[in-house]
Amino acid sequence: MRELPTLPMPVPAPPAEGYTRREAVVMGLFALAAAATTTGCAADALAYDEFVQKHFKDLSPEELQDRLAQMEKRYREQFGTAIKVSATPPMEGVLFGYALDLSRCIGCRRCVYGCVEENNQSRTPQTHWITVLEMDKEEGVNLQDANAYYEHETVPAPGKFYMPVACQHCENPPCVKVCPVEATWKEPDGIVVIDYDWCIGCRNCIAACPYGARRFNWTTPGLPKDEINPNTEYLGNRPRQRGVVEKCSFCLQRVRKGLYPKCVEVCPVGARKFGNLLDPTSEIRYIIENKRVFILKEELNTQPKFFYYYGL
Amino acid sequence: MTILRKFGAFVTGSARLAFLGGNRYYYAWLAVLGLCIGQALFAYAHQFQVGLISTSMRDSVSWGYYIGNFTFLVGVAAAAVLLVVPAYVYDWKPIKEVALFGELLAVAAIVMCLLFVLVDMGRPDRFWHILPFVGRMHLPSAIMAWDAIVLNIYLAVNLTVASYLVYCAYHGIHYNKKFVWPLVIFSIPMAVSIHTVTAFLYNGMASRPYWNSAILAPRFIASAFCSGPALLLILFQILRKVSAFEIKDEAIHKVAELMAYAMGFNLFLFGAEVFKEYYSDTHHLVHYEYLFAGLHGHPSPIAPYAWMSLAFAVISFFLFLIPRTRRNFITMNVGCVLIYASVYIEKGIALIIPGFTPDQLGQVYAYVPSVTELRVAAGVFGIGFLLFTLMVKVSVGLLFGGVRERATG
Numbered sequence: 001m002r003e004l005p006t007l008p009m010p011v012p013a014p015p016a017e018g019y020t021r022r023e024a025v026v027m028g029l030f031a032l033a034a035a036a037t038t039t040g041c042a043a044d045a046l047a048y049d050e051f052v053q054k055h056f057k058d059l060s061p062e063e064l065q066d067r068l069a070q071m072e073k074r075y076r077e078q079f080g081t082a083i084k085v086s087a088t089p090p091m092e093g094v095l096f097g098y099a100l101d102l103s104r105c106i107g108c109r110r111c112v113y114g115c116v117e118e119n120n121q122s123r124t125p126q127t128h129w130i131t132v133l134e135m136d137k138e139e140g141v142n143l144q145d146a147n148a149y150y151e152h153e154t155v156p157a158p159g160k161f162y163m164p165v166a167c168q169h170c171e172n173p174p175c176v177k178v179c180p181v182e183a184t185w186k187e188p189d190g191i192v193v194i195d196y197d198w199c200i201g202c203r204n205c206i207a208a209c210p211y212g213a214r215r216f217n218w219t220t221p222g223l224p225k226d227e228i229n230p231n232t233e234y235l236g237n238r239p240r241q242r243g244v245v246e247k248c249s250f251c252l253q254r255v256r257k258g259l260y261p262k263c264v265e266v267c268p269v270g271a272r273k274f275g276n277l278l279d280p281t282s283e284i285r286y287i288i289e290n291k292r293v294f295i296l297k298e299e300l301n302t303q304p305k306f307f308y309y310y311g312l
Numbered sequence: 313m314t315i316l317r318k319f320g321a322f323v324t325g326s327a328r329l330a331f332l333g334g335n336r337y338y339y340a341w342l343a344v345l346g347l348c349i350g351q352a353l354f355a356y357a358h359q360f361q362v363g364l365i366s367t368s369m370r371d372s373v374s375w376g377y378y379i380g381n382f383t384f385l386v387g388v389a390a391a392a393v394l395l396v397v398p399a400y401v402y403d404w405k406p407i408k409e410v411a412l413f414g415e416l417l418a419v420a421a422i423v424m425c426l427l428f429v430l431v432d433m434g435r436p437d438r439f440w441h442i443l444p445f446v447g448r449m450h451l452p453s454a455i456m457a458w459d460a461i462v463l464n465i466y467l468a469v470n471l472t473v474a475s476y477l478v479y480c481a482y483h484g485i486h487y488n489k490k491f492v493w494p495l496v497i498f499s500i501p502m503a504v505s506i507h508t509v510t511a512f513l514y515n516g517m518a519s520r521p522y523w524n525s526a527i528l529a530p531r532f533i534a535s536a537f538c539s540g541p542a543l544l545l546i547l548f549q550i551l552r553k554v555s556a557f558e559i560k561d562e563a564i565h566k567v568a569e570l571m572a573y574a575m576g577f578n579l580f581l582f583g584a585e586v587f588k589e590y591y592s593d594t595h596h597l598v599h600y601e602y603l604f605a606g607l608h609g610h611p612s613p614i615a616p617y618a619w620m621s622l623a624f625a626v627i628s629f630f631l632f633l634i635p636r637t638r639r640n641f642i643t644m645n646v647g648c649v650l651i652y653a654s655v656y657i658e659k660g661i662a663l664i665i666p667g668f669t670p671d672q673l674g675q676v677y678a679y680v681p682s683v684t685e686l687r688v689a690a691g692v693f694g695i696g697f698l699l700f701t702l703m704v705k706v707s708v709g710l711l712f713g714g715v716r717e718r719a720t721g
């Protein structure tokens with residue numbers, strides 16, 4: 001096996017003081033409501049547990065372990081194959097950032113499909129976290145003239161350039177602000193995550209995101225058993241459910257272990273760069289400090305940690 | 313104990329009143345509503361089974377007809393109670409009844425609002441996540457959490473006042489003014505706040521320039537002042553015919569006059585918005601272009617409705633402004649229907665869809681509601697109208713029908 005390129009960054013620190021824990025006030029009430037709802041349905045202990053499932057940040061370390069085991073059991077039943085679910089905490093002293101070289105990108109969409117495979121997106125219907133926009137070189141960056149549905153035999157098409165867009169992991173994320181139940185939040189390492197077990201599917205966040213980054217599971221995601229990536233994360237690429245929102249997580253399952261995101265790895269022209277914004281010697285810092293960099297919709301003050309630049 | 317017994321008698325008595333002693337038209341109306349609800353149950357069962365993919369909503373246009381209806385009905389609920397204000401100002405005799413019917417309409421409208429939100433949710437089984445204490449309300453930052461709070465308080469206040477008034481009428485006791493009036497007065501700022509908070513839900517999103525306008529909330533209030541009274545004016549005329557409910561022509565015309573001012577203001581605000589968009593001619597204009605024409609050479613499916621809504625608004629404005637047509641019951645009723653239709657299109661279609669088209673990355677998805685959405689919506693309206701009909705029937709029977717609980721009376 002080929003050595004994987006790794007991210008230069010500090011070693012994972014043990015989970016600091018864990019997540020803020022709120023004692024569940026009225027567990028009895030949950031149980032009552034759940035009992036009322038599930039009577040009549042098949043007595044499924046797992047379904048019951050899933051119904052009364054707490055918010056990720058409310059789980060004690062023991063409850064989290066139980067929950068992970070429970071999930072693995074559920075997935076084994078559902079897919080007939082072993083899937084590992086972890087909850088890797090963020091590393092200290094790390095703030096992730098991304099940079100994309102518009103002068104290199106050829107619009108081949110390898111990142112799109114690499115991401116689908118890595119992150120267990122639905123194959124039927126197809127869910128893509130990355131949208132590649134095709135625009136006219138003459139026009140420059142103008143979203144009103146962008147085409148996300150181009151289909152050429154070969155890319156790049158003459159006179160066109162390409163701009164991939166996914167979650168920008170805003171430092172001031174409007175999606176987080178509007179979520180009525182706090183099902184989505186920004187982690188200490190800057191990654192904006194979603195608790196799929198807490199999301200109520202109201203789609204406020206989709207309306208609020210200025211970058212079209214969030215996807216809704218309009219129906220049960222179709223994920224064939226033999227295409228599953230079995231290394232998954234609670235807040236990342238574990239198989240999703242119908243009726244909840246998902247989006248790019250900067251490949252949390254990889255980057256928190258020191259690997260590059262999948263899209264960085266599969267890009268054939270090296271247009272994608274990733275690293276620790278807090279490390280002054282990192283490549284990402286070099287790009288920001290030395291290249292012609294811009295961010296999308298700067299005037300909205302979302303402060304994306306996703307930078308576009310012209311490297312050539 | 314006696315209270316409990318009294319309450320029990322009230323409930324059974326009301327049920328009797330609601331279902332017995334109507335005429336042919338009454339039962340036919342109930343049957344129609346029953347059919348609406350019945351067919352919607354099948355449609356919703358289908359949606360529940362396959363997911364929201366049975367709607368036409370997609371990632372590009374992620375809210376549609378359901379949320380449009382929700383927004384419209386918040387307006388109806390708000391304006392119904394605001395009718396109490398003119399009832400006060402002009403010191404109408406049947407002020408208690410006017411307030412009561414306004415409150416009943418508000419209750420029915422809020423129930424429909426909550427149902428529209430519920431059918432729009434990807435995970436309705438997790439509704440408890442947004443409840444205080446058991447769930448995790450994202451306060452103070454999420455406007456939707458605030459909206460849930462104000463809508464539920466508004467529902468509770470109106471339900472309390474309305475059922476208390478009807479309960480008193482049932483037992484022939486005079487209602488306690490000290491209890492009722494503070495609640496009625498409280499419900500007036502609440503009515504303004506439910507519509508304002510709902511407007512802020514859209515208004516606060518910088519991602520959608522079409523909504524990100526400071527006059528969105530005032531526009532909401534102005535248009536609500538048109539649609540809510542339109543429903544009540546028609547109701548008052550029916551009640552006047554079939555029961556002992558009395559309301560002077562003068563009062564009805566006064567409401568119509570107020571509606572003319574509200575519509576005038578609404579049109580003015582709309583004009584201000586249109587001027588800003590077209591004169592400054594920025595990229596944000598695309599949403600108005602989609603609303604009124606189309607983009608990239610494709611006509612937009614909502615453009616005919618947008619023009620219809622505008623035409624209806626202008627016609628009804630003049631019908632209500634000119635004293636002669638305002639005082640003529642035929643032209644006034646035509647005006648009511650036109651106003652209602654105009655605001656329904658404005659909130660149900662012209663507010664939500666262009667906000668999402670083109671989407672944040674400039675892509676155009678021409679959303680038109682699916683059959684499932686239309687069927688489910690018909691069912692929600694069926695439930696709301698059924699609730700309203702039954703409540704009105706009971707109240708009318710008690711207030712004007714001379715029905716009293718003899719045992720305690």
Ligand code: SF4
Pocket residue numbers: 166167168169170173174175176192208209210211212213214247302
């Ligand atoms: S890009 Fe969209 S989804 Fe990602 S953090 Fe920003 S607002 Fe949220």
Ligand code: SF4
Pocket residue numbers: 178179180181182183184194198199200201202203204205206244245
């Ligand atoms: S769809 Fe889910 S994550 Fe998005 S705002 Fe609603 S509850 Fe929050």
